[in-house]
Amino acid sequence: MDTVTTFAVIGALGIGSQWLAWRFQLPAIVLMLVAGVVAGPVTGLLNPEDSFGELLKPIIAVAVAVILFEGGLTLNFKGLRDAGPSVLRLVIIGAPLGWVLSALAIRYGAGLSWESAIVFGGIMIVTGPTVITPLLRQARMQARPAQILKWEAIVNDPIGALAAVLAYEVVAALYTAHSVGDAFWHLAQGIVVAGVLGYLGGWFIARTFNRGKVPEYMKVPVLFGSVLAIYAASDNMLHESGLLAVTVMGVVLANAHLPSLEEIRRFKEHATVILVSGVFILLAASLTVEQLGSINLRMVLFVAIVVLVVRPVTVLTSLIGTKLPWRERAMIAWIGPRGVVLVAVSGLFGTQLTALGIEDGQNLTPLAFALVAGTVVLHGFSMAPLARRLGLTSNAVPGLMIVGGSRWAVNLATALNKADIPTMIVDRNWFRLRSARDAGLKVYHGEILSETAEHTLDLTPYGMVLAATDNNDYNALVGTDLGPEFGRGQVFQVGRSDEAEGRRALPATLGGRAFGDGIPYEEFMRREADGWAFRITKLTEEFGLDDYLAVNEGAHILGRIKESGLLLYDGKLPETIPAGTRILTFMRKQEARNAE
Numbered sequence: 001m002d003t004v005t006t007f008a009v010i011g012a013l014g015i016g017s018q019w020l021a022w023r024f025q026l027p028a029i030v031l032m033l034v035a036g037v038v039a040g041p042v043t044g045l046l047n048p049e050d051s052f053g054e055l056l057k058p059i060i061a062v063a064v065a066v067i068l069f070e071g072g073l074t075l076n077f078k079g080l081r082d083a084g085p086s087v088l089r090l091v092i093i094g095a096p097l098g099w100v101l102s103a104l105a106i107r108y109g110a111g112l113s114w115e116s117a118i119v120f121g122g123i124m125i126v127t128g129p130t131v132i133t134p135l136l137r138q139a140r141m142q143a144r145p146a147q148i149l150k151w152e153a154i155v156n157d158p159i160g161a162l163a164a165v166l167a168y169e170v171v172a173a174l175y176t177a178h179s180v181g182d183a184f185w186h187l188a189q190g191i192v193v194a195g196v197l198g199y200l201g202g203w204f205i206a207r208t209f210n211r212g213k214v215p216e217y218m219k220v221p222v223l224f225g226s227v228l229a230i231y232a233a234s235d236n237m238l239h240e241s242g243l244l245a246v247t248v249m250g251v252v253l254a255n256a257h258l259p260s261l262e263e264i265r266r267f268k269e270h271a272t273v274i275l276v277s278g279v280f281i282l283l284a285a286s287l288t289v290e291q292l293g294s295i296n297l298r299m300v301l302f303v304a305i306v307v308l309v310v311r312p313v314t315v316l317t318s319l320i321g322t323k324l325p326w327r328e329r330a331m332i333a334w335i336g337p338r339g340v341v342l343v344a345v346s347g348l349f350g351t352q353l354t355a356l357g358i359e360d361g362q363n364l365t366p367l368a369f370a371l372v373a374g375t376v377v378l379h380g381f382s383m384a385p386l387a388r389r390l391g392l393t394s395n396a397v398p399g400l401m402i403v404g405g406s407r408w409a410v411n412l413a414t415a416l417n418k419a420d421i422p423t424m425i426v427d428r429n430w431f432r433l434r435s436a437r438d439a440g441l442k443v444y445h446g447e448i449l450s451e452t453a454e455h456t457l458d459l460t461p462y463g464m465v466l467a468a469t470d471n472n473d474y475n476a477l478v479g480t481d482l483g484p485e486f487g488r489g490q491v492f493q494v495g496r497s498d499e500a501e502g503r504r505a506l507p508a509t510l511g512g513r514a515f516g517d518g519i520p521y522e523e524f525m526r527r528e529a530d531g532w533a534f535r536i537t538k539l540t541e542e543f544g545l546d547d548y549l550a551v552n553e554g555a556h557i558l559g560r561i562k563e564s565g566l567l568l569y570d571g572k573l574p575e576t577i578p579a580g581t582r583i584l585t586f587m588r589k590q591e592a593r594n595a596e
Contacts, residue, residue, distance in 0.1 A: 006051040010285075013039060014277025029131060029340055029376055032277060033369060036284020046285040057351060060282065063275040064348045065231045065246045066224075067341060068165070071157045072250020086322050087151045094152075094318040095125050095159050101310040109302035110367055112360045115171045116353055120364055122163030123345045124306070124338070124371075127153045131339040131376060139384040142392045143458040145328045149335055161345060165244045166191075168349050175356045194234050194244035201230040201245070202252025209258055276340045283347040283365055299367060303374040311336040327390040335383060337375040343368045397565035398463025399423055403448055403478050405432035406521070408528040409468045413441050415534040419582060421566050422461045427469075449481050459485070463565055467493035467512060470521050479512030489513070492568055495520040513570040516558040516586065532588055536561065541579045548583070555587035 001009070013035040021028030039046040048056050103121030106112050112120070132153045136146045169190045205226055208214055214222050227246055235242035315333040324332075346368040353361025387393045399422025402409045413423035413436065425436040426444045433443045446453055465482050467475035475493040483491050491512035519527075539545060549555070559568040561582040568584075577583065 010278050010281045014281045032280045036281045040285030041287050041289050048282050048286050063279045064344050068161045069227050069246040069250040071161050072247045073254045086148050089318045090152045091155050094314050098125050098314040105305040109305045111298050115358050116360050119167045119349050122167040123160050125156050125160030127336045131337045135383050139387050141387050143460050145331050162247050190241040193237050194241040197234045198245040198248025202249040206256035279344045280340050299370045335379050337379045338372045399461050400464045401462040403467045404469035408524045410435045412534050414439050419536045464490045472496045476511030535585050536582050538582045545577045555585045557585050559584045
């Protein structure tokens with residue numbers, strides 16, 4: 001298979017696995033593992049070493065550098081301070097303790113050398129934010145334990161990568177130096193060179209962006225090129241220091257208060273998904289039959305020790321003295337799935353350790369795959385049942401968050417509340433929330449797109465968003481920003497007044513789905529003033545959808561309520577709605593009385 005075809009197959013397998021995981025609500029990492037192993041050692045369809053030759057290691061190294069830079073971008077010190085005492089303890093106490101216990105588990109459980117154990121133990125601090133988030137959504141866990149698990153994964157992501165890089169630098173210094181003194185001098189050089197270059201790179205980018213020296217459309221390309229340049233420069237000055245440099249660069253930028261940081265983060269998230277998928281497929285396909293056969297009882301023992309001993313001891317020790325109930329501590333102590341970052345970084349360091357003469361370095365990749373597969377399967381299937389057993393699940397159906405405190409939005413939220421659908425009104429203006437407060441609705445006063453809302457607002461009870469302000473551009477911004485959080489199909493906005501805006505109208509690709517029949521905000525306000533109201537009606541065998549539409553010709557069906565929650569329509573009604581379903585409509589009050 002030629003190189004271009006190999007790239008195409010890797011892309012199709014990686015992105016295809018991600019899509020199938022989203023479509024069928026399965027862990028993407030398991031599907032990518034199966035796809036890579038089947039395409040590689042099982043069928044021989046992919047053989048990365050034959051296809052890429054000497055380029056294989058640089059390709060993986062550059063991809064891991066971008067992944068580590070992305071991890072550094074998530075380490076905001078202010079966010080760490082605001083994350084809460086439990087998360088701080090899991091970072092300050094849990095990360096070092098987990099590193100030590102993981103290294104011991106690798107040394108005595110898996111039987112690897114101390115050098116491999118120290119490096120692999122560092123990256124094992126990471127609990128996999130891309131894995132935990134979908135598991136939390138499926139389990140519908142209560143807010144506090146879910147937030148602690150989420151923030152632990154986010155904050156420890158760059159810390160674990162940094163620990164692995166530093167551990168490797170120590171091992172490399174000891175193996176390449178002629179004496180212990182030379183080893184420490186080499187290590188100090190590596191840390192200084194990487195730290196200085198990473199800091200200068202981040203400082204220069206932040207200063208250039210803040211002064212407007214780079215146009216908006218070039219910021220992401222300039223940043224991407226700068227990451228590669230810093231990585232290459234640091235690596236050329238001192239071998240294997242590039243990964244530490246780009247991680248430091250990411251941390252500097254994360255705390256530089258860049259106004260365009262959110263757009264940069266969104267791009268790097270997309271790039272990381274592509275790179276992580278590619279690296280994962282490459283590493284899985286690079287496994288040999290002998291390496292697969294090396295997954296023996298010692299590796300199973302290692303996974304068992306990590307799950308049953310290392311994780312519980314680390315969490316329970318870190319949370320001593322906190323006010324968390326024992327049920328929440330037990331849940332957090334059990335959940336610790338590892339993700340693709342563990343495999344990507346361990347695959348690179350395994351190759352480099354082998355090059356240093358540490359033969360068992362080649363076992364890091366199969367060991368990482370065993371740990372990822374074991375923890376994802378165990379925690380993926382046990383999280384929801386255990387949460388229910390401990391009474392930590394949310395019994396409420398997923399609700400609707402409405403951005404904008406207009407009268408008709410309050411009336412919509414009131415109708416949904418009566419139907420036991422959780423709703424919340426969000427607005428930046430305290431006075432516009434007065435009607436919602438008077439109606440007894442849950443409100444949030446603040447900017448929904450701010451970091452404060454991201455850190456303090458619990459979105460767990462809400463499965464949908466409706467942007468319903470009088471500003472089309474802001475509605476589109478809300479839909480675009482919250483789309484990755486809720487899913488594009490779950491973000492709606494009121495119709496746009498594009499006819500009035502003409503060429504100034506925003507592209508249809510931005511924002512959320514049209515709410516209802518695409519009625520604009522002004523039309524909702526006018527109809528509400530003319531006596532229109534929101535009503536919820538239950539269909540029966542005797543009075544189905546056709547009967548309802550025949551009686552209420554002017555009614556707009558906006559959605560339906562099932563046992564699983566609210567389902568909004570974007571103007572395209574289904575051909576049939578089963579009996580027993582409640583439908584949400586917008587109609588004149590006289591017609592509403594007739595419907596009742």
